[in-house]
Amino acid sequence: MANYKKFFVLDVYRRIYLVREFELRAIEERRRGLIPGFIHSCVGEEATAVGACLALHQDDVITSTHRGHGHLLAKGGDPKYMMAELAARSSGYCKGRGGSLHIADFDLGILGANGIVGGGIPAAVGAALAFSLRKEKRVALSFFGDGATNQGSFHEAANMAGLWKLPVIFFCENNLYGEGTPQSKQAPLCDLAKRAESFCFPGVIVDGNDPLAVYEATREAVERARAGEGPTFIEGKTYRFRGHYEGDPQVYRIPGELEEWQARDPIPTFRQRLIEQWSIAEDEIKQVEDSVQQQLNEAVAYASSAPIPQEEEALEGVYADIHGGKVF
């Protein structure tokens, strides 16, 4: 672990810090009225998104979830266009038609966030099938939560991927809650990586709050996939610091649990490691943080002044060849 170069770990920190601060900024801007819709924030879960995407190439693809901002940023999504999409503007990633739950950037290999729990997993398997048919060395990684492992779509997709040994990584962020119900009340097991056994591929458990541990586990899975050895299931044990959605009263949260996990908050924990393990100066870290804050100031400014969609834009883009009012 100590072999990592200083610039690398500082960049890892920049990425997890960006995800955290993007979320806090989005929550704030929603409160102020810039963002009209839902936000399902990933505060507390930055290390899984960043660690996993670090192991991917740009032409590898991911599918994401309703809690997807971290995945999108980690795969290279631009905070400007993300914030503009959250603000429902024409220059947002989806021209204001998708919002938080549908952000996609196909050039970056982001096949989309998803409003349906487990909805994106089969598409990742399909992308991996396309790579396999074309004999490309690309991989697909599907992010999903613990709740999605109770969906049929997960089991169908994992079975198919195991059967065909497709280059896909099933990345489960086990944040201990599926919407408003604890994971322990939703499934008869708590180590979800065990589910992989029934599909005959490895299931790995990793500390989901440690970006480097996540990176290493994912790198190994990616190598296996590229070598034609098939899928891996990675379970990142982590915790959702905020509600299922912003505004969630969280009556279901187990007392004391949040405080316990906050002591292992991935951001300050990794920051401290930069200082202790890599002897990085406080000033240098501060510089990185300032540049992220600057980037987010620009993103919010961009979103605030971005054009609001014209009414007629509502009818465009349903089909490739049927336009506007001709949609029937």
Added chain:
Amino acid sequence: MREMTYAQAIREALAEEMRRDKNVFLMGEDIAIFEGAFGVTGNLWKEFGLERVRDTPISEAAIVGAGVGAAIMGKRPVVEIMFGDFLPVGMDQIVNQAAKARYMSGGKVSVPLTIRVTTGATGAAAGHHSQSFEGWLIGIPGLKIAVPASPEDAKGLLKTAIRGEDPVIFFEHKRLYGMRGAVPEGDFTIPFGKARLVRRGKDVTLIGISGMVPTCLEAAEELQREGVDAEVIDPRTLVPLDRDLILESAVKTGRVVVVQEAHSRGGAAAEIAALIAEHAMDWMNAPILRVGARNVPIPYSPVLEQEVLPGKEDIIAAVRKLF
């Protein structure tokens, strides 16, 4: 012109498109070694191999969903859902994933996915193997819906579906698989949104959907003997729908019966009837009528099934009410 069956025409379209474009591949339950539950894919696996004609687990959500992912990555998957009745098992992937990807991404991605699915009743197959679900899916923006009713249309429309950039649900009526008809030689396509004037008439318009097109023709022949000259129209695709030909015929005859095998409540026939009511009411000489299955699950007993499904006599009885 040479003749072939509806099933052969579909197989020929699949083979030609696979030869034409290496991105086209087939995936579904029992479509390769078993050669298709209805024999449609036949021996295609021998020419194209088991990678491109791919047997899958019984996993409709994964079949459709993997089709979505492969389509987004530039392939042109043609997936087969063995019975229309199994569409609900994969419905999230159809309705929420395939249909919405283009629009919700701001138009940045295409999902050139064709979902071939059998539809309709063939006799004593009961409520899980006899249904017609096209009416459910016409309400989902982003999907195109094809309902071919002749071998020529099946071939030409399937080629259009495979070459298009949007997801298509391609309903193949099981009762039509053995129907023989003329199919032109060589490469041809039939555009979506162009209805077919099957029989010219002046007294009443019968609009038949999928397997009901031949039944409408039989009814028209019988009505002719009673002195009623019926026009028969096959919409060929329900989304997009050829409003022009439908309204033109309605205006000409002033009497319309819309016929579907699906349950009559909330179906495509209701949609077409509403279209005519909205745009051609002033030309109507009689109420616009629908003929469809009675609104109960399709029963097993041939006696009960016949009672529930629409047939020639139901169409003729409906027409008689209009005069």
